[in-house]
Amino acid sequence: MPELAEVEYYRRQWDAGMGERIRRVFVRTQARVLRGVEGQRLTTLLCGRLLHASSAHGKQMLFRFDRELSLGVHLGMTGSLSVHGPGYDPARHDHLVLFQARRALVFSDPRQFGRIRFDEGPGDPRWWRELPPPLISRGFTPALVREWLARHRRAPIKAVLLDQNRFPGLGNWMADEILWRAGLHPQRMAGSLAASEAAELWRCIRFVTRGALRYVAPAFGDPPRHWLFLHRWHRGGRCPKHRRPLGRATVGGRTTVWCDRCQPRRETLLA
DNA sequence: CATCTTGTTACGTT
């Protein structure tokens, strides 16, 4: 489910507990989402700690506690964070619950494609420091996009956009939205883009990222009707620009939606 | 019942 804007929405859910102490920890020790994190150790170390700060970077989240403890959360396909009352009774797919005096901070994930991390030590953990530049940052430049297109020149552009090593936080719906706006067919080879197309792609990445954060992050709302977003989910959906039926195929291993008129399959040669 | 899924990664092939 979550791409960068949904992740940001979930991160804010736990803001309710900021600056307050963890009284008790529930952890499903054998859960796959722990990915090697030892539940007992996590419980021992987190009990009594203050939740200091949180941040999101692409689809990753990091929650910081006093005594240099860091809790990393990735939501996978079906993960979520929520807040409940202090007497909350963990449900079947809740894998980690941090109880505070007045609430319970809950991590839930039915499919368990998500991941919990737990690190000790000053500063941010190494895996966090090594994340690529956020899409909304000065470090994310058109040159980085060009270099990535060249490196993956034989792959379909849709698959390239889904690579978290360069486009942290982009997921299936955002990638389709970006390509639709950029007028690029998802099956175009990355190496076939003209310089002007790559520049437009960069602009659309920024535009869609800002829009997603604006429309989705505050209250899990929908983008406007003139975005592809609302039209892409069901078969029979039509392009919001001129009502043409949307194309649909698997590209880069994911269900992909596009408009043949906005995104011609033929390689465009020059602007 | 069959098919689908807003994500990632291990593995085999090119």
Added chain:
DNA sequence: AAACGTAACAAGAT
């Protein structure tokens, strides 16, 4: 050595 495609992970929705 990189780059690329695919299967697998698991459970719920349609």
